Amino acid sequence: MRSAKDFFAPLAVGAPAPLREIPARPSRAIHFFDPGNPKMAAKVPDMVGKVDVLLGNLEDAVKAENKETAREGLVTIGQETDFGPTQLWTRINALDSPWVLDDLTTLVRAIGDKLDVIMVPKVQGAEDIHYVDRILAQLEAKAGLDRPILVHAILETARGVANVEEICGASPRMQGLSLGPADLAADRRMKTTRVGGGHPGYLVREDPTDGDIEGARSTHQQDLWHYTISRMVDACAMHGIYPYYGPFGDIADVVACEDQFRNAFLLGCVGAWSLHPKQIAVANKVFSPSVEDVKHARRVIDAMGDGTGAVMLDGKMEDDASVKQCKVMVALAEELAAIDPELKSQYDAIEIG
Numbered sequence: 464m465r466s467a468k469d470f471f472a473p474l475a476v477g478a479p480a481p482l483r484e485i486p487a488r489p490s491r492a493i494h495f496f497d498p499g500n501p502k503m504a505a506k507v508p509d510m511v512g513k514v515d516v517l518l519g520n521l522e523d524a525v526k527a528e529n530k531e532t533a534r535e536g537l538v539t540i541g542q543e544t545d546f547g548p549t550q551l552w553t554r555i556n557a558l559d560s561p562w563v564l565d566d567l568t569t570l571v572r573a574i575g576d577k578l579d580v581i582m583v584p585k586v587q588g589a590e591d592i593h594y595v596d597r598i599l600a601q602l603e604a605k606a607g608l609d610r611p612i613l614v615h616a617i618l619e620t621a622r623g624v625a626n627v628e629e630i631c632g633a634s635p636r637m638q639g640l641s642l643g644p645a646d647l648a649a650d651r652r653m654k655t656t657r658v659g660g661g662h663p664g665y666l667v668r669e670d671p672t673d674g675d676i677e678g679a680r681s682t683h684q685q686d687l688w689h690y691t692i693s694r695m696v697d698a699c700a701m702h703g704i705y706p707y708y709g710p711f712g713d714i715a716d717v718v719a720c721e722d723q724f725r726n727a728f729l730l731g732c733v734g735a736w737s738l739h740p741k742q743i744a745v746a747n748k749v750f751s752p753s754v755e756d757v758k759h760a761r762r763v764i765d766a767m768g769d770g771t772g773a774v775m776l777d778g779k780m781e782d783d784a785s786v787k788q789c790k791v792m793v794a795l796a797e798e799l800a801a802i803d804p805e806l807k808s809q810y811d812a813i814e815i816g
C-alpha cells in the first residue's frame with residue numbers, strides 16, 4: 464500500500480514534481496486527426512485557436528501498416544506547430560500492442576515539452592495507470608521536462624468500468640476519463656454495431672389504454688450510455704479530474720450528435736471527441752453554457768447575497784444548494800470566456816437586472 468504522501472514525490476529521479484491539482488483547461492472538443500494522413504495533417508495549423516484540444520491519434524482508425532508514419536507525423540507536427548491556447552494531446556496504442564513502447568519513448572523525447580495529455584486506451588485497472596506513470600516519469604527525467612505530462616484513460620472494457628474509481632485515483636497525473644462506446648459495447652457483448660449514440664431498439668413503451676396492447680402506444684428511445692457516463696462523472700468528481708463523452712460515429716447526423724453531447728454536458732461532462740471538423744462546432748456549442756443559463760445563474764448568485772438562506776426568484780425557491788450549481792455554471796463560463804472572445808462578448812453583454 465502507498466502512503467498518501469508518496470503521491471507528492473516524482474516516480475523517477477529528476478522527473479518533475481506531480482501536480483496537486485489538475486488545471487481546469489477548456490477542452491470542449493478533443494479533435495482527433497491521423498497525423499500520418501497528409502490531408503488531415505495539413506489542416507492542423509489552421510485549427511489552432513479554433514479548437515480546445517488537437518489530438519494526434521495513433522491507435523484505432525490508424526492502419527497497422529501506418530503506425531510508424533502516424534507517430535513520425537505527430538513528431539513533425541508537434542515540433543513545427545505553435546499551438547498557442549490549443550492543447551496538444553495524443554492517443555497512444557494499447558498497452559499490450561507492439562507499438563506502445565515506441566510511441567511513449569519517441570513522443571516524450573521529441574515533443575514531450577509540447578504534449579499536454581496522453582490518452583491511454585482500453586485501461587482495465589489501476590495497474591495500467593501505474594505502468595504508464597512510472598515510464599513517463601523516467602522518460603520525462605531523461606528529456607529534462609519541467610512539468611509532468613498528464614494521463615487520460617479511455618473507459619472501454621467492462622473491467623475498466625468496474626474499476627473506474629481506482630483508475631481515477633491511481634496517479635496524480637490522471638487528468639480525466641473518456642467513454643469508448645464502441646470498444647465497450649464489444650467487450651460487454653452489447654448487440655449494437657455503432658460508434659456511440661443511441662439505438663432505436665432501446666426504448667420504453669407507454670402502457671396500453673384499457674388493456675389494448677395492440678392499440679397505438681408511443682415509445683421513447685432511452686440512452687444506452689446513461690449508466691456508464693454517470694459512473695464516470697462520480698468517479699472523476701471524487702478525484703478532482705474531468706469526464707468526457709467519447710466519439711459519435713454518425714458524422715452526418717449532427718442533430719443526434721448534439722443531443723448525445725448535451726446529455727453528457729448536463730450530467731457533468733466537460734467535453735467530447737470530434738472525429739470530423741464539422742463536430743467541433745457542435746461540441747463547442749454544447750459544452751459552453753448558454754447565455755440564458757449564465758444570466759439565470761448570475762441572477763441567483765446576486766439574489767442570494769452571502770449564498771446562505773432561501774429566496775424566491777421567478778416563483779422558484781433558491782437556496783445554498785442551487786447557488787452552488789449556479790457558481791459551477793458561472794465559473795465554467797468565465798474559464799471559456801478567457802479563451803473564446805466571441806463567448807466573452809456574449810457573456811459580457813448580459814444584464815442581470
Ligand SMILES: CC(C)(COP(=O)(O)OP(=O)(O)OC[C@H]1O[C@@H](n2cnc3c(N)ncnc32)[C@H](O)[C@@H]1OP(=O)(O)O)[C@@H](O)C(=O)NCCC(=O)NCCSC(=O)C[C@H](O)C(=O)O
Pocket residue numbers: 495496497502503504506520523524619642643644645646647658659709710714737738739740
Ligand atoms: C470519418 C472520416 C474517415 C471521414 O473522412 P472523409 O471521408 O475524408 O470526410 P470528408 O470528405 O467530409 O472530409 C472533408 C475534409 O476534411 C478532412 N478531414 C476529415 N476528417 C478530419 C479530421 N478528423 N481532422 C482533420 N481533417 C479532417 C478530409 O481529409 C477532407 O479534406 P480535403 O479533401 O482536403 O477537403 C474522417 O473524418 C476520420 O478519419 N476521422 C477520424 C476518425 C478517428 O479518429 N477515429 C478514431 C476515434 S473513434 C474510436 O477510436 C472509437 C473509440 O475508441 C471507442 O472504442 O468507442
Ligand SMILES: [Mg+2]
Pocket residue numbers: 523584619643645646
Ligand atoms: Mg476504442
